[in-house]
Amino acid sequence: MLGVKGRAGQAAPVVLHGLPSLRWVWAVGGVAALLISSLIGVLVGPVHIGIGTVVQTLVGGGADPGQANILWSLRFPRVVLGLLVGGTLAIAGAAYQGVFRNPLADPYLLGAAAGANLGATLAIALAPGTSLIGVNVVPVAAFVGAGAAVAGAYVLGQTVTGLRSNTGLILAGVAIAAFFNSIQMYVQQAQTGSIRQVYSWILGRLVTAGWDGVLLILPYIAISVAVIFLHRRLLDALTVGEEEVTSLGISVRRVRLIVVAAATLGTAAVVAVGGTIAFVGIIVPHTIRLLVGRSYRVVVPLSVLFGASFLVLADTAARTIVAPAELPIGVITAFLGAPFFIAVMRSTRAAAL
Amino acid sequence: MSNVTLTGVSVSYDGVTVVNDLDLSVAPGEWVALIGPNGAGKTTVLRAIARLVPFTGELTIGEQSVAQLGAREVARRVAMLLQEPQMPTGMTVSQYVLLGRSPHLGYLGRESTRDRRIVADTLRRLALDAMAARPLDHLSGGERQRVAIARALAQEAPVLLIDEPTTSLDVGRQQAVLELIDRLRVEQGLTVIAAMHELTLAGQYADRLALLVAGRVVASGPPAEILTEAAISEHYQAQVRVIALNGSGKAVVPVRE
Numbered sequence: 047m048l049g050v051k052g053r054a055g056q057a058a059p060v061v062l063h064g065l066p067s068l069r070w071v072w073a074v075g076g077v078a079a080l081l082i083s084s085l086i087g088v089l090v091g092p093v094h095i096g097i098g099t100v101v102q103t104l105v106g107g108g109a110d111p112g113q114a115n116i117l118w119s120l121r122f123p124r125v126v127l128g129l130l131v132g133g134t135l136a137i138a139g140a141a142y143q144g145v146f147r148n149p150l151a152d153p154y155l156l157g158a159a160a161g162a163n164l165g166a167t168l169a170i171a172l173a174p175g176t177s178l179i180g181v182n183v184v185p186v187a188a189f190v191g192a193g194a195a196v197a198g199a200y201v202l203g204q205t206v207t208g209l210r211s212n213t214g215l216i217l218a219g220v221a222i223a224a225f226f227n228s229i230q231m232y233v234q235q236a237q238t239g240s241i242r243q244v245y246s247w248i249l250g251r252l253v254t255a256g257w258d259g260v261l262l263i264l265p266y267i268a269i270s271v272a273v274i275f276l277h278r279r280l281l282d283a284l285t286v287g288e289e290e291v292t293s294l295g296i297s298v299r300r301v302r303l304i305v306v307a308a309a310t311l312g313t314a315a316v317v318a319v320g321g322t323i324a325f326v327g328i329i330v331p332h333t334i335r336l337l338v339g340r341s342y343r344v345v346v347p348l349s350v351l352f353g354a355s356f357l358v359l360a361d362t363a364a365r366t367i368v369a370p371a372e373l374p375i376g377v378i379t380a381f382l383g384a385p386f387f388i389a390v391m392r393s394t395r396a397a398a399l
Numbered sequence: 400m401s402n403v404t405l406t407g408v409s410v411s412y413d414g415v416t417v418v419n420d421l422d423l424s425v426a427p428g429e430w431v432a433l434i435g436p437n438g439a440g441k442t443t444v445l446r447a448i449a450r451l452v453p454f455t456g457e458l459t460i461g462e463q464s465v466a467q468l469g470a471r472e473v474a475r476r477v478a479m480l481l482q483e484p485q486m487p488t489g490m491t492v493s494q495y496v497l498l499g500r501s502p503h504l505g506y507l508g509r510e511s512t513r514d515r516r517i518v519a520d521t522l523r524r525l526a527l528d529a530m531a532a533r534p535l536d537h538l539s540g541g542e543r544q545r546v547a548i549a550r551a552l553a554q555e556a557p558v559l560l561i562d563e564p565t566t567s568l569d570v571g572r573q574q575a576v577l578e579l580i581d582r583l584r585v586e587q588g589l590t591v592i593a594a595m596h597e598l599t600l601a602g603q604y605a606d607r608l609a610l611l612v613a614g615r616v617v618a619s620g621p622p623a624e625i626l627t628e629a630a631i632s633e634h635y636q637a638q639v640r641v642i643a644l645n646g647s648g649k650a651v652v653p654v655r656e
Contacts (some may be wrong), residue, residue, distance in 0.1 A: 059518045064491035064532030276507045283498055287485035293449050293555070295474030295502040338488040 066282075066341030068348070076351030080129065083355035085124040087362045088117065092370060095121075123257045128361045130260065130353040131320040132330075134267050136353020138309040138316075139327020140345050141274045144281035145302045148216055149390055151329040153313040155216055157195035159324070160223035162317035164230040165191020172239035185262060189314035191226070196310050198222045234282055263315040270312030274346060277305050281342035322376045323357070325383020330356055401461035401476060401557040401590055402427045403448060408456035409614075410443050417443045419614035420456070427557075430584060430591040432601040434625075435611035436635050441594035443481070444611070445560045448592065449479045474502035478551035482562040484543075486535035492546050493518060493531040499553030521553045525579070541572040545579070552583065557589060559584070561593035565600065573597070577604045598651040602626050610634065622648055 089101055095113050102109035103117045135153060142151035153159050169187035199222045203215030280301045283291055291298055316323075330353040334345050357375070360382075364373040401424040410418040418440040425431045433441040446456040450465050450473050458465045460476045468476070478499070486495065499521075500514040522528045525545050530538070538546060544564070551559060564571040564580065581604055584591050595601040599609060600620035609619040612634050618625055626649045628641050642650045 060512055060519050062493050062515045062522075062531060064493040065497065065515070066494060083602070217645045279504075279509060280507075282490075282494070283501060285487040285490065286495070286498065287481065289451055290479075290481055290484055291447075292451055292470075293474060293477075294480040294498060295469075295471035295479075297470060335489075339492065340487070 062169065066339055066343050068186075068344050069338075072338055072344070072348060076348050076355075079355040080351050083358040083362075084125050084129065087128060087358040088121045090362050090366055091116075091121060119256070123260055124361070125358055126260050127263075128358040130263060130267055130301040131316045131323065132326060132357025132360075133350040133354035134270060134316045135323060135326040135357070136330035136349040137271055137346060138276050138312045140331035140342070140349045141277075141281070141305050141309040142327065144284055144342055145305045146215055148214060150328070150331070150387070152325065153309070154223070154322070154324045154327070157199050157222035157226060158192040158310050158313045159317050159322060160226040160230070161191035161193070161195025161198075162188035162312050162314040163191070163322065164226045164233075165189070165194075165314070166318050167230045167233050170307055171233050185266060185315050185318040188318040189266070189311055191319070192310045192314040193307070195219075195222050195226055196306055200306075205286075229393060259319040263336035266311050266315035270308045270315070271350065273308035274305060274312075277301065278342045278346050279306070281346070285340075320375070324358075324376060325379050325387060326353055326357060328390060329379070329383050329386050332386070352369060403558055403590060403592065404457075404459045405448070406457040408444075408447055408454050408458055410447050410454045412443075412452075417614055418447065418454070421611075421615055423609055423619070425590055425592055428584070428588050429607065430581070430593070430605045431607045431609055432605035433592065433594045433609050433611055434596070434598060434601050437596075439611040440614040441611055442562050443614075445479065445562055445592065445594055448558075449473065449477050449560055451479070471502045474554065476556050477558045478554040478556040479561060480547055480551045480559065480561040480564065482566055484547050484550075486538075486543060486546075488534070488536050490535050491529070491532050491537065492527060492549075493522065493539075494528075495535055495546060496521060496553050499550045502554060502556075508618055517555070518553050521549050524583075525549045525552075540568055541575065544568065544572070544576050548576070548579065548583075552587075556557070556655050557588070558590045558592070561591065563596060565592055565595070565597055572602045573600060580611070582606075588593055597633070598626060601648070602651070603648040626651055 048084035048222075085097070087102070089095065089097065093113070093116055095117065097112050099109050100117065103114045138153050138158075139151070142153065142156060143149055166184050168191075169184045173183065196219070199219035202218035202222065246313055280296065283294065283296055284298065284301060288298055331345055331349050334348045334352060337342050338348060359378075360378045361375050364375045364378050367373055400537065403423075404423055405423040408418060408421045408423075420654050421440075421444065423431075423444070433444060435441055443452065446452045448458065448460070448465070448469075450470070461475075463476075465473060470473075496518050497510055497514065500510055500517065502641060503514065506512065519528070519531075522531055525548065527545060527549055530542065533602075535543065536548065559580075561580065566577055568576060577600060580591065583589060591600075593605070594619040595605070602625075607620060608622050609616050610625055610630065611617070617634070618630060626641055628639060631637055631639050631641070631651060638654050638656060640654050642652060644650050
């Protein structure tokens with residue numbers, strides 16, 4: 047036996063089945079969905095623009111200047127904004143669901159969006175056009191408002207039910223959202239000068255934002271998405287019981303704080319340009335869980351891709367259905383999302399995520 | 400191998416003292432069963448050792464004060480097998496067991512090949528390799544318990560805390576689980592502290608029993624000394640007969656008069 051020891055001592059390759067991994071089919075499918083929905087978003091509009099013109103415009107040669115102008119100043123920024131908003135709402139929803147272990151958690155149910163709305167409304171109504179050290183205050187105010195709302199919901203939820211229960215948190219979030227909404231309504235009505243401007247973005251429209259909107263939210267979204275991405279393993283760990291996670295040396299409190307801050311930052315940025323677009327954070331992650339798998343190593347990256355695609359399609363529908371008028375996107379997402387929400391509520395009930 | 404020492408440890412929940420000035424010393428490689436009536440504080444003692452609840456007093460693992468360790472350092476020394484671990488729907492056996500590697504990873508770290516190898520080895524040792532890819536919600540009660548043990552073992556901690564290892568298992572599976580724990584203890588030199596309410600089984604598997612009443616150890620010693628009709632009827636308010644089983648410990652049998 048001693049003579050053959052050398053080979054046996056070498057490390058054998060590790061064969062371990064059942065670990066979640068993002069299969070390339072889904073990754074390619076997600077990228078394809080993103081490209082196709084973007085193309086649809088770019089092609090559909092009151093002025094007919096062919097696919098050849100789009101390609102010519104992108105590569106920078108010989109397209110009709112009028113059509114190129116429509117593409118560059120209207121359709122491209124709108125599609126890009128839609129991608130950013132959708133991807134962020136979906137990943138923020140998945141993140142909130144993970145840290146709060148509640149399948150119904152959503153940027154809107156936790157009060158984050160209401161807080162961001164209030165913050166942004168205050169900024170628009172009381173200090174229009176202000177900037178601090180060259181930074182537009184609207185997204186900053188939105189983040190402060192959203193953070194205040196989520197922190198309020200967290201503190202309220204904890205004092206009512208203690209750390210173990212997550213139902214209290216969601217109820218507290220709903221209460222905070224209602225409270226913030228009422229203040230926001232008051233500010234909005236009291237400031238008639240800016241009421242139209244406030245009203246139009248609360249319902250969610252990507253039409254007015256343009257490239258400025260893209261640049262405005264990009265840094266916040268990049269940070270938000272990156273932080274949530276880095277927490278995929280910990281989000282999976284959090285799906286087991288709180289006591290068990292803690293016994294593994296993971297601080298639930300710390301993970302919760304960091305991930306909530308990241309998701310709230312993304313939500314605030316999105317609300318600052320897109321207004322109220324509810325349910326994307328519920329529809330997209332749950333569909334992925336149903337079709338692909340429940341691990342956050344799969345849910346997080348696919349939520350970004352499919353959330354982005356979903357929102358661009360919803361936006362395209364919103365500006366096509368009653369053309370030449372436009373529906374707010376929030377109307378489309380709520381129309382699809384509310385029945386979906388009830389279905390999720392019925393199927394998950396008490397089941398922990 | 401690590402010894403565990405509790406000196407004057409107290410734990411209160413909302414002003415109610417559950418563990419009261421408790422002393423307990425467990426030798427390296429020893430199996431100590433915590434027995435006692437419901438509400439005596441057995442689970443809370445385990446929680447304190449794993450530092451899942453705040454405590455006062457002195458608690459050391461392998462000569463190191465638990466209070467001075469970071470959360471991950473505690474988890475590298477103590478693995479806890481919960482009474483009914485919550486097993487998430489859709490999570491696979493290997494994914495769950497891989498969680499046991501968490502204390503060895505940095506905050507945002509990812510599992511290495513070495514971590515996956517440890518998990519693969521653990522699964523093979525517990526004859527779970529064939530069901531590595533199976534979702535947890537498709538397992539039977541006995542399989543779930545073995546998977547939970549695998550998760551705790553993958554942690555590679557020298558001290559294993561077990562809260563009621565045999566709850567909701569039939570008698571055959573109770574024996575299988577306890578035999579497995581004992582085999583692993585011997586193979587790997589684990590120190591085992593288990594809260595157990597099956598007195599007969601506790602006496603058969605543990606080296607020593609510690610009888611807890613109202614948050615204190617009232618008696619501690621070899622099973623033969625602790626399992627007496629007098630002690631059990633006094634502390635459990637039970638009518639029992641203790642019968643010597645030739646060479647297999649003592650049976651504690653409830654009787655009805």
